[in-house]
Amino acid sequence: MSELLGIILAGVLTHNILLTGFLGMCSFIAISRDLRASLGLGLAVTFVATFTAGLNALIYNYFLAPGAMVWLLGDSARSIDLSFVSLIVFIAVIAGFVQVVEMVIQRWFPLLHGVLGIFLPLITVNCAILGVSLFMVIKGLTPFRATVYGFASGAGWALAIILMAAMRRRLDTSAMPRAFAGVPVTLLLTGLLAAAFSAFAGMEF
Amino acid sequence: MHLLVTILVPVLWILAVGAFVLLVRKLVLPSGPVRLEVNDRLMDATPGSSVLEALGTAGVLIPSGCGGKGTCGYCKVRFRSGDVPVLPTDSAWISGEELAQGYRLACQHRIFGDMAIEVPEKYLSIRRVQATLKAARMLTPDIRELVLHPDESLDFKAGQYVQVEIGDTEEQRAYSIACAEGSQDIILNVRLVPGGLGSTWLHSLPVGKSLFISGPYGDYELPGEHGTQLLLVAGGVGLAPISSLVRTVAATRNDMSVRVFLGFRTLEHAYYLDEFGSLSHPDLEMHVALDSEQREGFYHGFVHEMIKNVYEPPQKQPVSVFLCGPPPMIEAVMDVLSEMGISRSDMFYDKF
Amino acid sequence: MSRLRDAFLDGLWRENPVFWQVLGICSALAVTTRVENALYMGAAVTVVAMGSNMMVSLLRRFIPRDVRLMVEMVIIAGFVALFDLYLKAFSYPMSQQLGPYVGLIVTNCIILGRTEAFALKNGVMESVADGLGNGLGYSAVLVVIAVIREVGGSGTFLGHQVLPAGAQPMRVLVAAPGAFIIMSLLAWAFQYMKEGRRV
């Protein structure tokens, strides 16, 4: 059990995919201007990261990993290594999953469309989602642990963007050199947030 | 054997994902076209497409600046059927009471069942037609007159404009129609903007070539009341819509009195002056100002200064004003006219 | 010929992707702890940008509209996977250093942005020039950040000791917060220059 707890704490706090992995910065900077949109995008990223990590882990462990297809093609498959195409398969799975979810939401949950649906097209190109799948392969996680890792990383990303959106609301009223407003100040705040999060690394439990 | 498997497994997985997406699209969306009722016309639409896309494929072109991203607010239409939810992109562009009346952004809402919407009548007459460049001549060193002959005639009103598609890029540019109402050809005046994608292409377009135009757009209507005074003010290439209005009124509205005030930098930049001179109309006065040249018979200075000195608004006749040109000129002229007692609601302007 | 030069110059400076449109800084930061990493990453993005621009421009008239995005993704992912294989084969330690960040070039907003905005509408040669310009623009920014982080953070340049023995390098520059702060200062400088020196 403590191992799962370790994965969750790593995903959300110490190895936060945005604050230590620098992933998903493009939409993070653009959307953190508006708190309501950040909540929506955070929710969407967590939702998509969780399922795509699980799906990609299943495909990787049973098809792409070196010698993974032994259960299908017998011993001759032991030497087959498809890990070099995992990138393309992961991208296709993510893009496909996002489109299917978008259609289902538009069709049966129109109100959810406003909260979640409009952010989905943004997510296909978000590096954080692909980053989760790629890190999951490096950490060699089983499909179940990968899903937990996907959820934790997504939640970590959501936490970071919500905190940033809250901070930026305060910025609107503060004076600063005009050239510093916008992207530069957001990057500086992200740096301070990353410093705060790195304090969790020393946590012992 | 290994090479075969190495290629087949990932390809099968990606095609499986692609097929799954298309299968779900088939399942999720009702098969067969759905009915979209626009004002009183019925048209078919593919389920799952946005209202804007459905209107586009059915040939009804409503304005859209951002290509369906919900960031411009142009494609506002009124949904007559069902309770359409209000999306954050709707509330960003549409006021509260308009939302209550059912106005929404056409690009943000998708069609899953039969729907009825209402669009301003003039959008229905908008069409996209192919036209060939019949003739072209330079009116001034940087303004080229293009005479376009459309395959099907576009019935337009004086003062309206068309959108020209620039080559095979997806860019479009708006140009006012300069010829009189009812003319078979469409005449445009295109000023060459250095480095401008549209104007450079149109200035180099050889006669005989064809292009696509869509329209007519623009809300101005010639006042219907008998005997109103029409005050036309133009700066530079803003002369195009004025030329259409003057020629139309000269041909059809002898009851109106017409005052035309034009502003150019130098005589060399002025055009259509002799054509206007040869128009026969009982009550037509034209005054031209040159702001950087001293010439016999021309006012020296800016248009709004000339209007302040020369123009006296009629006492009992209603006045309708049409201004077209660079924004600073329009602002200055409107200030002068409102000081003379003409209400801003009678002033229609087209800034570019 | 001038169109080629314009496409190249636009990419390199006038529309430098990373700052003007704040694109693609996702991988820019993670990799810039060492200048050598930044050079390899820059080379990777340039090669992939040129290759995918070329392919998309070649096929632009045949791609059906509704699978356009997915086709572009596959082409870009193909080039990235090729580069990843090249790294694994010919400079394995670098491939270990860059780890997943080579694969993440696929979602790099610059490359997909260029194929959508440029390659779909222009000829092959212009697209390749545009890819080269953007790639080099991206690499230049990466190297600048990497120099600051490596020299400032660990006192070395391309692995060789640079700071005098006594000087204590600022370890924070190598850590994540330092990277964000450097990016913020550089973005500020760029925005300041872009707005014609008005503070």
Added chain:
Amino acid sequence: MTEIESGNILKSLSFLGVVVLLTMGALAWTHTSWSKRILTNESASRHKAILEGVGVSTRGMDSNAIEYMFTKHFRSGSGGILRYTGPGGPLSCYPIRARGLWGPIEGWLIMEPDGHTIHSVVITHQEETPGLGAEVASPSFLARFRGRSIVYAGGRRLAVVKAGQARAEYEIDGISGATLTTRGFGQGLDSAMSMALKYGGSR
């Protein structure tokens, strides 16, 4: 989400299929032509650490040279054990598999021919927090094990304890501020030691 006329779904899917097929074909061809080189690189990077462990410097060696040295000096015994027969040998290397705080810790316990003295300990992979748990791979920490015996009076075994609490001769200080990493590594080391005692003495 753009709408699709049902008519040309097949056309779009087949176009996508062709592009994917071509890309995969090119990738697969490149992969097979370079796969021998990649495999050498991968195994060389794994063997580099253990060669350094047994005292063979791999400075400036490329993958093929490392692989050549490895195959020349090492024999693999049962259970993943490696027997080193090169200069400075013979030595026996027992795999360390441990569970750290944030990921697996892997390494080698390298034993002298007498079967109970440690020649050295090597860490090949860890994902601990830099500056804290990551110290497990630092030379200063690993040096503590050099030359220590793994079994003491009364059958007590060498043990890694919380930092600063090493009293008895068979106790070694762990890493300060990284209790979980220390405990994880200790368990991995202990199983390697028991394997060393079981298969001890290089034949």
